[in-house]
Amino acid sequence: xxxxxxxxxxxxxxxxxxxxxxxxxxxxxxxxxxxxxxxxxxxxxxxxxxxxxxxxxxxxxxxxxxxxxxxxxxxxxxxxxxxxxxxxxxxxxxxxxxxxxxxxxxxxxxxxxxxxxxxxxxxxxxxxxxxxxxxxxxxxxxxxxxxxxxxxxxxxxxxxxxxxxxxxxxxxxxxxxxxxxxxxxxxxxxxxxxxxxxxxxxxxxxxxxxxxxxxxxxxxxxxxxxxxxxxxxxxxxxxxxxxxxxxxxxxxxxxxxxxxxxxxxxxxxxxxxxxxxxxxxxxxxxxxxxxxxxxxxxxxxxxxxxx
Amino acid sequence: xxxxxxxxxxxxxxxxxxxxxxxxxxxxxxxxxxxxxxxxxxxxxxxxxxxxxxxxxxxxxxxxxxxxxxxxxxxxxxxxxxxxxxxxxxxxxxxxxxxxxxxxxxxxxxxxxxxxxxxxxxxxxxxxxxxxxxxxxxxxxxxxxxxxxxxxxxxxxxxxxxxxxxxxxxxxxxxxxxxxxxxxxxxxxxxxxxxxxxxxxxxxxxxxxxxxxxxxxxxxxxxxxxxxxxxxxxxxxxxxxxxxxxxxxxxxxxxxxxxxxxxxxxxxxxxxxxxxxxxxxxxxxxxxxxxxxxxxxxxxxxxxxxx
Numbered sequence: 001x002x003x004x005x006x007x008x009x010x011x012x013x014x015x016x017x018x019x020x021x022x023x024x025x026x027x028x029x030x031x032x033x034x035x036x037x038x039x040x041x042x043x044x045x046x047x048x049x050x051x052x053x054x055x056x057x058x059x060x061x062x063x064x065x066x067x068x069x070x071x072x073x074x075x076x077x078x079x080x081x082x083x084x085x086x087x088x089x090x091x092x093x094x095x096x097x098x099x100x101x102x103x104x105x106x107x108x109x110x111x112x113x114x115x116x117x118x119x120x121x122x123x124x125x126x127x128x129x130x131x132x133x134x135x136x137x138x139x140x141x142x143x144x145x146x147x148x149x150x151x152x153x154x155x156x157x158x159x160x161x162x163x164x165x166x167x168x169x170x171x172x173x174x175x176x177x178x179x180x181x182x183x184x185x186x187x188x189x190x191x192x193x194x195x196x197x198x199x200x201x202x203x204x205x206x207x208x209x210x211x212x213x214x215x216x217x218x219x220x221x222x223x224x225x226x227x228x229x230x231x232x233x234x235x236x237x238x239x240x241x242x243x244x245x246x247x248x249x250x251x252x253x254x255x256x257x258x259x260x261x262x263x264x265x266x267x268x269x270x271x272x273x274x275x276x277x278x279x280x281x282x283x284x285x286x287x288x289x290x291x292x293x294x295x296x297x298x299x300x301x302x303x304x305x306x307x
Numbered sequence: 308x309x310x311x312x313x314x315x316x317x318x319x320x321x322x323x324x325x326x327x328x329x330x331x332x333x334x335x336x337x338x339x340x341x342x343x344x345x346x347x348x349x350x351x352x353x354x355x356x357x358x359x360x361x362x363x364x365x366x367x368x369x370x371x372x373x374x375x376x377x378x379x380x381x382x383x384x385x386x387x388x389x390x391x392x393x394x395x396x397x398x399x400x401x402x403x404x405x406x407x408x409x410x411x412x413x414x415x416x417x418x419x420x421x422x423x424x425x426x427x428x429x430x431x432x433x434x435x436x437x438x439x440x441x442x443x444x445x446x447x448x449x450x451x452x453x454x455x456x457x458x459x460x461x462x463x464x465x466x467x468x469x470x471x472x473x474x475x476x477x478x479x480x481x482x483x484x485x486x487x488x489x490x491x492x493x494x495x496x497x498x499x500x501x502x503x504x505x506x507x508x509x510x511x512x513x514x515x516x517x518x519x520x521x522x523x524x525x526x527x528x529x530x531x532x533x534x535x536x537x538x539x540x541x542x543x544x545x546x547x548x549x550x551x552x553x554x555x556x557x558x559x560x561x562x563x564x565x566x567x568x569x570x571x572x573x574x575x576x577x578x579x580x581x582x583x584x585x586x587x588x589x590x591x592x593x594x595x596x597x598x599x600x601x602x603x604x605x606x607x608x609x610x611x612x613x614x
Contacts, residue, residue, distance in 0.1 A: 148322045151595045155553040156571070156587040157330070163575045163583065164333045240450050247452040248556060248572055260452065267456035267561070271464055277456060288448035 029225070032301040039297025042290035049287050053106035061086050062097030064104040065255045069095065076272050090275040092265060101257055102279055108169075108258040109239050110287075115173055116180040116238030117231040123177075124184025125220060125227055131185070132192025133215050143189065146182050154179045155244070162250050172251060176238060187230055191223050225302035233295040236288045243284065259284040312603055319595045326591045327377065327584075331370050334580045383585030388577045394585035397570045402589075404474060405555045405566035408482055412490035412551050420494040421540065424501025428509060428536075429528060439498055446495030451554045454488040455561040472563040485558045493547045500543055505536040538609055545601040549594050 023031075033039060062068070068087070072095040079091040089098035131142040158175035165171050195201060196219075204214050243260025245251040252258050259280050266277030376382040383394035420443075427439035449457070462484060463471035475481050508514065509532055517527045559568030567586050574582035 144318065147318065148325065151319070151322055151591075151598055152326055153549065153553065153587065153590040153594050155556070156590050157326075159571070159575050160330060160333055160583055160587055163578060164336060236448075244450065244452055244557065248560060248575075250572075250575060263453065263456070267459075270456055270460055277460075281453065281457075284453065285448050289444075292444065292447055 025225075029301040033297050036293075036297040036300060038293040042293040042297075045286065046290040046294065049106065049283065049290070050110065053103060053110050056103035056106075057100060060088065060097060060099050060103075062100050064096065064100040064257070066097065066100075067095045068097065076269075080273065081275055089279045090273075092276055093269060096255075098276065098279060101262060102283060105257040105259050105262050105280065106283055106287075108252055108256060109242060109260075109284075112172070112176060112242040112258070113235040113239040113291075116176045116241070117234045119177040120180040120184040120234050121227055121231050122181075124181035125188050125223065127181065128185040128188025128190075129192050129215050129219050129223065132189035133196055133211070133219055135193075135196070139189070143186070146185055149179070150182050158245065159248075159250055162245070167250060167253055169252060169256070172242065172245070176241065180234060180238060184227070184230055184234070187226060188223055191226050192219055195219055195222055229295065229299045229302055232291065232298050236291040236295070239284075239288065239291075308603075308607070311606060312599075315599050315602060319599055322595055323588075323592055324374070327374055327588055328370070330584045330587050331373060334584060335366055377588065383588070384581050386574075386579055386582050388574070388579040388582075394582050397582060398567060398585060398589060401559075401565060401567035401570050404564055405552070405559070405568065408485045408489065408558065408564065408566070409548075409551045409555060411482060411486045412493075412554075413548060415486055416490040416493040416497055416547065416551075417544070419490075420497030421501050421537070423494075423498040424540075425505055425528070425533070425536070427498070427502045428505030429524075431506060431509075436502075439502065443495040443498040443502075446491045450492050451488050452557045452561070454491050455484075455557060458484050458488055459561075472561070474564045481564075485562050485564055488561075489551055489554050489558055493550060496543065497540060497547070500540050501536065504539045505532065508532045508536040511535075534608070538605070541601060541605050541608065545598040548597045548601075552590055552593060 057063070068085070068091055070085075079087070079095070081088060081090045087097050087099065089102060092098050092101060127142065127146075131139045154175075158179075161175055162171050201214060201218055204218050209218075239259070242251060242258060243263065246258045246260030247264045249261075249264065251261060262280035263277065263284060266275075266280055270277045373384065376384065381395070383398070385393050386397060389397065423439045423442070427436040430436055459471040462469045469480050469484055471484070473481055514527060514532055517531050518524070522530075555566050556568035556572055558564060559566045560572055563569070567589075570582055571586045573579075574586070
């Protein structure tokens with residue numbers, strides 16, 4: 001009852017006709033997102049791919065490490081996709097089940113994308129909001145550091161890191177964590193600068209709220225839209241980044257694999273057989289398409305001035 | 308303007324030094340020496356080798372010598388795995404190749420992407436616009452390591468029109484596939500950027516004025532709209548250039564073009580630290596220099612930029 005009343009009062013204050021509810025920013029955004037056909041079609045596809053990566057291995061008797069000895073010598077002639085021997089996607093050049101390898105590779109690639117985005121959200125948002133809100137010399141110093149880190153050829157430095165400390169998942173995550181937050185920090189700082197001088201922040205300052213609380217309770221929630229949009233767009237670029245390294249043979253190590261490593265192996269055999277390149281490539285492109293469409297949809301929904 | 312350039316240089320030079328120190332320390336931190344072989348080297352031979360490459364001296368001294376040689380003579384020292392060849396030899400051999408296809412990829416990306424973007428904006432919501440948007444979305448999920456196998460599959464294996472690798476002094480038919488593979492995703496980004504900024508400019512008041520005066524559309528576009536519309540594109544040229552240099556790693560591996568990327572990856576796999584460092588520093592210097600040029604260009608063209 002009470003909630004109803006306040007809603008009506010707000011509507012009244014906003015000059016809306018009686019009985020009509022005002023729409024919040026998020027409701028508006030949801031409406032805009034739902035109207036975007038490409039983004040809406042991408043959601044179930046992405047969900048299917050996530051399910052495939054999570055539970056796909058339960059549908060096959062083969063593991064990603066097991067070699068099918070009966071096919072080892074004649075992979076090109078007999079190793080293709082087949083229902084009878086349960087190699088749905090065929091086998092790779094050493095007779096391992098490609099379906100199980102794609103499931104495993106999808107898991108790694110998606111995880112890398114998520115972790116990259118997560119680091120960017122946590123570190124980038126905190127860093128950018130602090131730099132932007134405090135301003136002055138601190139801001140100058142913090143953003144100069146971002147400038148310096150950005151002008152380093154990170155791909156080469158990451159390869160150097162992988163060579164020096166040995167190739168491992170952990171180093172890959174470190175490398176991705178080191179670079180993924182830079183853009184986010186810049187974007188968040190820019191937004192914070194414009195939020196800093198708004199009335200509600202001024203009110204918070206006037207009532208004696210401490211600086212950390214202002215940053216995390218008043219500034220950051222208002223940045224959420226922008227952060228979500230760029231985090232979504234960061235997932236595909238992190239996946240591309242990892243695939244690039246794995247394509248060069250410097251990323252994840254056997255028996256683990258990722259889309260980039262699978263595409264590389266498939267490309268080695270493409271002049272004889274197509275399935276080794278085709279299946280990993282299909283998953284790679286479909287996932288990236290879906291992520292880009294969802295990211296674009298979210299941008300149009302949450303950041304309408306950018307259209 | 309001079310002050311701005313000087314101030315940017317004041318950041319660029321320490322950045323580069325930082326990169327050199329960072330890579331040097333990393334190299335020192337690496338376990339094992341470049342002369343670790345499976346059979347082991349007799350102690351006397353090892354001592355001689357270390358004396359030859361100066362590894363018996365303290366680290367600070369070697370770092371000082373290294374930086375001095377790089378800064379004053381552009382000398383990156385000898386390679387550890389290619390006997391009797393210096394890092395400079397390898398760079399002299401590979402860099403012109405990388406630069407050749409990198410330059411053409413850059414030209415293609417800017418010209419084709421820019422034209423496509425402008426055409427899409429001018430004929431907004433026509434079939435041309437939809438085609439341009441479709442192409443640029445499609446190209447986004449096709450990074451160079453995905454484009455390369457697809458192109459070879461189509462143009463070499465199926466159609467047999469173009470060679471699938473090699474360089475032969477940079478003859479045109481050996482140049483086409485690497486340039487397309489390297490430029491596609493940047494072309495797409497440039498097309499998207501140009502389209503959206505051109506659309507914004509075409510809706511601006513001064514364009515309406517120009518058209519109201521009765522100027523022909525072509526003159527309005529080329530004399531009035533083009534310059535402000537290309538501003539955001541210029542700031543993208545820095546990252547695009549860096550991406551193309553990084554992409555050369557994939558191009559060299561996949562097409563056996565023999566550029567610096569090939570040396571970089573084989574050095575990374577063989578732990579040839581001096582080659583890795585030399586190429587990292589070279590690319591770092593190029594990156595920093597190119598970003599500087601782009602920023603200065605931007606400040607020079609756009610009077611609104613404060614510097």
